[in-house]
Each structure stands twice: as C-alpha cells, then as structure tokens.
Amino acid sequence: MEKMSFEQAIIRIDDIVKTLEKGDAPLEQSLTLFEEGTSLIKFCGKLLDSAEQKVVRLQKGQDGEPAEVPFDVEE
Numbered sequence: 001m002e003k004m005s006f007e008q009a010i011i012r013i014d015d016i017v018k019t020l021e022k023g024d025a026p027l028e029q030s031l032t033l034f035e036e037g038t039s040l041i042k043f044c045g046k047l048l049d050s051a052e053q054k055v056v057r058l059q060k061g062q063d064g065e066p067a068e069v070p071f072d073v074e075e
Helices: 006-022 027-054
Strands: 056-060 066-070
Touching (some): 006 027
C-alpha cells in the first residue's frame, strides 16, 4: 500500500465500495474487502494530513511584501 498513490488508493476504495454494494460477495470476502477499505481510508487520511502540513499561503507581511504563513483551515 505504501507504494500506492493517493489516486490509486481512491480508485481501489471506489472498487471495494461498488463490490460491497452489490451484496453478492461471500461474507469472508466482504470482511476482507471491508478491512482493506478501512486501511486504505487511513492511508489516504495520512497522505492528506501530510499534504495539509506542506501547504502555505502567501499573505502580506508587515512590510507589505508577501510572507509565507502556515495554512489555517479555520479561517
């Protein structure tokens, strides 16, 4: 999973959801798919958290020049 990109993980999650929504997979396979999907969601969450930490926003500093300010979601 670590070699998987965010986009690949999202596509796999979508495939898992479609399979589970059909409802025709055996119970054991459904549980395995559910566990895989849960792991992929956690993986994507970590990637998004990492990306958020890297995001900076340009804002005017006290001297009028652009200054890097950490991204704040709450604004």
